[in-house]
Amino acid sequence: MSNIYKKLYYTLFNRISYAIEALERGEYDKTTEILKQAQVSSEEQYMSIEDSPAGRLLYKIRSFFAFRS
Numbered sequence: 001m002s003n004i005y006k007k008l009y010y011t012l013f014n015r016i017s018y019a020i021e022a023l024e025r026g027e028y029d030k031t032t033e034i035l036k037q038a039q040v041s042s043e044e045q046y047m048s049i050e051d052s053p054a055g056r057l058l059y060k061i062r063s064f065f066a067f068r069s
Contacts (some may be wrong), residue, residue, distance in 0.1 A: 008045055012038055 015038030022031040 004045065004048070008042055011045065012042055015041070 015034055019031045019034040019038070022028075022034060
């Protein structure tokens, strides 16, 4: 598993754990906020993949197939 996906996994796992704890305490608004932050953070990390050599290759592959269809 590449480092970016490990980082995404750990980010999401930890944030979901915090959200579960907030749910157990009945803090529903806090739970929603934690999950929204996890979503935004993960999206930003995922988008940063394009800055890596593997990300640029993936972008080129996607562009190639998008051009062909």
